[in-house]
Amino acid sequence: MALPALHALEECADFSKTIQPFIPQLYTLPQKLVDVIAGRESFLELYVDTNPLVSGFAISLALGAVFLVVSEINHNYSQVDRCWSILPTLYIAHFDAWARLAGVSSARIDVALLFSTLWSIRLTFNYWRKGGYSVGSEDYRWEIVRKNVPTAVFHVLNWTFIAFIQSILLFLIAAPVYIILLASRFEPNLTSADLAYVTIELGLILTEYIADQQQWNYQGAKKEYQKAAKVPRGWSQLDLDRGFIASGLWGYSRHPNFAAEQSIWFFLYQWSCYATNNLYGWSAVGASFLILLFQGSTWLTELITSGKYPEYSHYQNSVGMFVPTRLSSYKTPVVKPKIIRTSELAQRQKQKQK
Template structure:
């Protein structure tokens, strides 16, 4: 049995009924896979007979081992980063493919896969143009952490968080699709709410696109300014001298792209809750952990940025990290003119001291 026997839509989010009974399949899966490899037959049967949540989790742990080995051999710890924009979509595709092979209605999963594919295409393109797929490229933050901790501690960090936990996290981001799959057995057709959630997801992807494009344009303008002294159209010399972007979406949020990224996976989780008529469920673990991860990584990013640019502390005080803290866009604080002290004031102060 690959799916639980459920009697009500609300049961689709019940961990005790939809996840816990299938955990033993995870322990038996390695031997079953080995048997299929040895016999060279029956892979499709094993795939359909295994609960899709369990098989997806197993894939994420295997990939974690691959990331660990490759990172330790190459001494490059951005292996998960290179797959970040692809894996959540591949896991949703896994749930979608499983539903089709098992004869379960897949309209909701098709819709989830549609928005996720658009998300992957945009994020992969942005990562590529920033040089993320170039040989030897690595997230600068790993290098900073590596310098701050003993080598043994960093290796343990890689064996746990960087390779395995991040890999499993990418699967957990897609795990709400499992609840959508289960709910589709009760409500097979798309509803107006489903279309609304897809529209929200696509809207968040558009926000990400605008935010990253604005950052890309600014960084290119700054690079050109440093090389030739030329101020690109749309920017002032003061903007480029400041060193970081404060215009467009960045005038209202210090990290609008990060805010949209977290919201995308939170709304997929909310979609699964709505589809199963529950306020919350176990599938919120992935989005919740992602939000906590962004808190830590953004703190480190801002710590580095504040050390590079004098005005950044002013920017932090006036603009929210993710959620806008005011309606108006950020404006560079005016430079206070030096106070002119008159000779009469100096004489008055001197006489006061003498008394």
């Protein structure tokens, strides 16, 4: 039996009933894969007979091993980064495919896959145009971390967090769809709440797209300004001399794209709670860990940025990191020239003569 025998909708979020009984499948899965390779068992039968959460988690572990080996061979630690925009959608597609093969209604999972696919397209495109898929490309923050920690410590960090924990995280943020899959056995049809959650998700993806495009436009204008020493049309010299974007959505949030990204997976978790009439559940672990990860990575990003641009500290004090803290957009502080009185000039002259 690949799915638990449940008697109430609320039980779909019960860890002891929906996950714990299937943990032994994780231990026997390697041997069964060997049987498939040897031709003693059908892969399709193994796929359908294995709990989809277990098989998805197993895939994340296998990918973590691949990321580890490739990163250590190439000395490039952005292997997970290159797959970040794709894997959550592939995990949701896995739940969708499993539901169809097992005869479970997939209507609610289909719409989750729809928003996730659009999320993947947006993020993959943005990562590509920034050169993320170029040969040798690596997140600049890993280089900074390598320079500030002992080599042995960094390798331990790679063996644990960078390769495996991040890989598992990308599965866990998609795991609430498993709960929606279980709930679909009780409520197989799309509900108005499902459509409302998808609408919220699409709105957050649009917010990310707008924020990314505003950042892209600003960086392009800044590069043109630095190269030609001429302010591009539609921009002011004050904005470009600042060195970082502080207009549009960025005038209200220092990281509007990050805020939307965290919200996307938090609302997917909330969707699973609503679908099972629960206030909270075990599937919060993925969204919660993602939020914690963003706290640390954003702190490091801002530490680097504040060291490059003098005005950034004022920007930090004026604009919220993720959530807007005021209704008006950020304004660059006007530095008034100091007025030197004639008496002060005379006094300085006398001091020089002494």
